Amino acid sequence: MADLISIIDADPDLGELLSASELERARREAVTRERRLPVGEWQALEAIEPNVHHRGFLVIDGLIAREVEVLGRRAVELIGAGDVLRPWGWDPSGSHVQAEVGWKVLEPTRLAVLDAGLVARMSPFPGLGLELFARGTRRAHFLAVVLAIAHHQRVDDRLILTLWHLADRWGKVSAQGVIVPMPLPHQRLADIVGAHRPSVTTAMGELVRSGRIRRREDGTWLLLGPPPEGLGDARLIAAMS
Numbered sequence: 001m002a003d004l005i006s007i008i009d010a011d012p013d014l015g016e017l018l019s020a021s022e023l024e025r026a027r028r029e030a031v032t033r034e035r036r037l038p039v040g041e042w043q044a045l046e047a048i049e050p051n052v053h054h055r056g057f058l059v060i061d062g063l064i065a066r067e068v069e070v071l072g073r074r075a076v077e078l079i080g081a082g083d084v085l086r087p088w089g090w091d092p093s094g095s096h097v098q099a100e101v102g103w104k105v106l107e108p109t110r111l112a113v114l115d116a117g118l119v120a121r122m123s124p125f126p127g128l129g130l131e132l133f134a135r136g137t138r139r140a141h142f143l144a145v146v147l148a149i150a151h152h153q154r155v156d157d158r159l160i161l162t163l164w165h166l167a168d169r170w171g172k173v174s175a176q177g178v179i180v181p182m183p184l185p186h187q188r189l190a191d192i193v194g195a196h197r198p199s200v201t202t203a204m205g206e207l208v209r210s211g212r213i214r215r216r217e218d219g220t221w222l223l224l225g226p227p228p229e230g231l232g233d234a235r236l237i238a239a240m241s
Contacts, residue, residue: 003036007128010060010112011082018126028124032118035111037062042103044087052117056086058132062109063109063182067191069100076191077143078106078182080170084114084135105141150194154201158193160212164227172222179216180224 006017008027018026035047035057042064048054059081064088066077087103114132121130142165143231149161164178172179190200207213214222 001081003034004031005060005112006031007112007118010034011058012084014131015127017131018125022125024219026122029121030118030119030128032115033113034060035113037064037105037109037111039105041088041107042105044103048088049113049115055116056084057082057111057113057118058114058135059085060110060112062105062107063107065104065106065188066100067104069102070097073189073194075194076188077139077146078166078192080182082135084132085139087160134241142222146192154203155193155195155199156206158195159189159203160207160228162189162193163213163223167223167227174177174222176222177192177214177225180221180223183219184204184221185219 006027008018008023014141015026017217031164047057059079061081064079064085066079066085068075068077117130143164146162149158152158152161163184166182166184167178167180170181172181186200186204187197189204190197193200195203204213206216211224214224216222
């Protein structure tokens with residue numbers, strides 16, 4: 001399915017970069033096509049549109065997992081609202097390590113198409129292009145933190161740090177604690193933190209018994225109490241206090 005949408009309406013944070021006089025004009029000009037992805041496997045290579053000089057996508061809402069497998073071990077990157085991606089950008093000739101890359105839509109997802117026409121229409125508003133470029137840098141930073149967390153020796157440390165790291169990006173504060181509102185079964189957590197699923201199941205049980213996390217009825221996780229010392233988004237901490 002394809003509909004037209006203004007990226008200003010799709011991502012209100014982009015509108016905050018513009019002056020009041022620019023905002024309405026940008027809303028009219030920065031229009032592109034919207035793609036909708038159902039839950040399940042996504043054949044991302046089929047999404048490229050060479051005739052329109054396709055640059056990639058801006059995620060409007062939803063959740064996608066990029067799965068990279070090397071010699072039977074898998075790493076998972078979670079991609080959500082506000083992220084920019086080029087899912088066909090993997091270069092198999094860039095490394096001697098053979099990797100298999102797959103994409104899975106975890107929640108119904110909407111994407112805004114970033115093509116040459118949109119880039120041209122955004123040219124009077126250079127701040128928009130700079131912000132979209134910065135979104136790629138943010139993804140790289142987010143992945144670097146995930147990599148650093150994976151170097152912690154204890155699996156329970158990796159898990160609690162990962163959950164708080166995800167909460168910094170997607171967490172919602174409730175009266176009981178901070179909700180990490182995404183489907184994270186034990187196997188997916190194992191792929192994220194670089195551990196085997198049985199070890200993750202054991203460690204998650206210990207975290208539940210210690211009162212640091214709780215599984216909600218919808219399968220999402222609730223973080224209880226303050227984040228680990230030296231960690232935590234000021235936004236979440238302020239909302240909890």
